[in-house]
Amino acid sequence: MRMIVMRSENKLLSFSVVTAVLTALIFPVLVNAQVLHEERSVYRDITVAQNGNRRCLVFNVLRGDRNQTCLDMNDKDRLVFTYTKMSFAGLLLTPSPKNILVAGLGGGTIPMAMNELFPDATIDIVEIDQAVVNVAKDYFFFEENEKMKVSINDARVFVKRAGILGKKYDYIILDAFGGDYIPEHLLTQEFLEEVKLIMSPDAVLVANTFSTSRFYDHESVTYQQVFNEFFNFKLPSSGNRIIMTQLGPLPPRGTLASAAQQIAPSLEKYGVPLLEYPNKLSTRVDWDMSRRVLTDQYAPANLLREN
Amino acid sequence: MAPYFGGSLSVWGSIITIFMVALSIGYLLGGKLSTRNPSPVTYGMFFIAAAIFSLPIILFADNIMRPIFMAIEDPRYGSLLASILLYLVPTSILGMISPYSIRLLVQTQEHSGHMAGMLFFISTMGSAAGTLGTSFYFVLWFEVNQILWGSVAALLAAGCVVLLASYMLEKSAPQGSAKATAK
Numbered sequence: 001m002r003m004i005v006m007r008s009e010n011k012l013l014s015f016s017v018v019t020a021v022l023t024a025l026i027f028p029v030l031v032n033a034q035v036l037h038e039e040r041s042v043y044r045d046i047t048v049a050q051n052g053n054r055r056c057l058v059f060n061v062l063r064g065d066r067n068q069t070c071l072d073m074n075d076k077d078r079l080v081f082t083y084t085k086m087s088f089a090g091l092l093l094t095p096s097p098k099n100i101l102v103a104g105l106g107g108g109t110i111p112m113a114m115n116e117l118f119p120d121a122t123i124d125i126v127e128i129d130q131a132v133v134n135v136a137k138d139y140f141f142f143e144e145n146e147k148m149k150v151s152i153n154d155a156r157v158f159v160k161r162a163g164i165l166g167k168k169y170d171y172i173i174l175d176a177f178g179g180d181y182i183p184e185h186l187l188t189q190e191f192l193e194e195v196k197l198i199m200s201p202d203a204v205l206v207a208n209t210f211s212t213s214r215f216y217d218h219e220s221v222t223y224q225q226v227f228n229e230f231f232n233f234k235l236p237s238s239g240n241r242i243i244m245t246q247l248g249p250l251p252p253r254g255t256l257a258s259a260a261q262q263i264a265p266s267l268e269k270y271g272v273p274l275l276e277y278p279n280k281l282s283t284r285v286d287w288d289m290s291r292r293v294l295t296d297q298y299a300p301a302n303l304l305r306e307n
Numbered sequence: 308m309a310p311y312f313g314g315s316l317s318v319w320g321s322i323i324t325i326f327m328v329a330l331s332i333g334y335l336l337g338g339k340l341s342t343r344n345p346s347p348v349t350y351g352m353f354f355i356a357a358a359i360f361s362l363p364i365i366l367f368a369d370n371i372m373r374p375i376f377m378a379i380e381d382p383r384y385g386s387l388l389a390s391i392l393l394y395l396v397p398t399s400i401l402g403m404i405s406p407y408s409i410r411l412l413v414q415t416q417e418h419s420g421h422m423a424g425m426l427f428f429i430s431t432m433g434s435a436a437g438t439l440g441t442s443f444y445f446v447l448w449f450e451v452n453q454i455l456w457g458s459v460a461a462l463l464a465a466g467c468v469v470l471l472a473s474y475m476l477e478k479s480a481p482q483g484s485a486k487a488t489a490k
Contacts, residue, residue: 042316128315154313157382164377185309296310297450303443 037139041131048139054080057107057135069107071140077113078271083208083240084109085272087173089233090206092259092278093246097121097171099200101162103155103186104176105132108142113270114171115148123148124169126158128176156185156194163197170200174207184301187219188294192226196247204246211241215304219243220287222294231281244281253278311372312386321383325390326398333402340403341410347473350411353404354466358459360397365455368393405430 033051056070070080105127136142230245256278264274379385
């Protein structure tokens with residue numbers, strides 16, 4: 001009898017522990033937030049949650065992933081995340097893009113802002129997960145139009161095919177690293193060579209990636225191998241870093257500053273502090289140059305990130 | 308595969324499907340072959356043949372995948388066809404080894420179940436160790452092709468051990484029963 005009582009107590013205890021742990025995991029993301037929608041896709045669970053005015057797209061809630069995209073419902077133009085704003089720094093190098101490629105849709109905030117800023121530009125978006133597109137359309141006001149189209153495809157496949165077809169883009173955003181698994185075939189030297197093939201002479205490549213772990217060194221070495229040099233763009237308010245580069249030599253800081261002066265006003269309504277950016281772009285090598293270049297043959301990106 | 312067909316779920320599905328199909332075919336053929344004059348020499352040749360037919364995966368992967376990528380736009384069918392061309396033959400040959408091993412190992416009906424169980428144990432444990440080793444460590448230490456060369460070398464070595472052992476057995480006891488030691 002005693003045993004049985006103890007057992008059920010134990011059960012109760014373990015149940016409450018599990019509940020507490022789950023709550024703690026969800027806590028940072030969903031406290032006080034109302035879950036508007038949950039969508040299961042083959043790649044991940046997608047949750048749309050709203051907290052006050054802020055509506056967010058969250059991948060894999062239980063594993064404590066950060067928000068992918070957030071939208072300020074009172075001011076839908078204003079970009080919420082630092083890294084989202086940072087990806088507009090590419091305009092310092094290519095101020096008026098005509099052919100834009102965005103790999104990784106998220107909530108669609110970046111392409112929508114681009115579409116609004118450059119209504120004549122063609123925007124191709126490649127997203128692997130149809131469910132993300134559905135959610136972006138239903139909850140984040142994303143819409144395709146004549147100039148802006150989404151392809152459901154792997155970015156590697158899309159880029160390779162675009163290269164064969166001789167397509168060129170002058171603004172390429174790589175933002176495909178959401179969630180906890182890095183698509184390692186989008187980080188290799190061979191992939192970056194394929195990206196290079198679809199860059200027009202004046203194109204800029206803007207890659208949103210991580211700023212921590214051993215992986216940082218390997219990624220930096222790989223970009224250096226393919227592009228010789230790149231701007232490393234990190235801000236203290238974000239765990240991301242943006243890699244920015246182009247085919248030719250990078251412009252001096254003075255050029256960037258004057259470009260910022262010209263473009264900054266048009267970005268004001270999105271909350272992008274472009275004027276602060278030129279001073280934050282660095283070409284200083286702050287990684288271990290002896291690390292191995294990532295290739296299709298050697299791409300243990302997910303293991304490197306854990307170490 | 309990923310450089311041509313991406314890393315989507317369907318690409319993983321293609322590869323795993325073809326491995327399963329190939330193993331099934333191998334089991335069937337290996338079992339059939341074991342009824343006709345089974346010998347350790349044939350058994351050893353399975354390993355060597357598997358090694359040889361694995362070479363295209365290392366040497367011609369790009370040459371095989373590039374035209375498929377050009378011809379088939381849907382990565383699902385592209386990866387399925389590429390898996391067939393790259394993996395079907397070597398994996399089928401590898402699948403022949405298990406049933407043939409049972410034929411060579413089993414001497415009496417009573418312990419046939421025991422032998423089969425033992426063999427499944429070793430072969431599945433080996434697969435588990437290989438999967439763990441590759442996904443946790445080998446991809447961190449080696450290039451993909453180096454890992455594949457390692458597998459080819461291991462297959463060749465196993466084949467040679469079998470052939471050598473059967474040669475020596477035959478020499479020492481011409482009428483003795485053939486017994487394979489390597490798997």
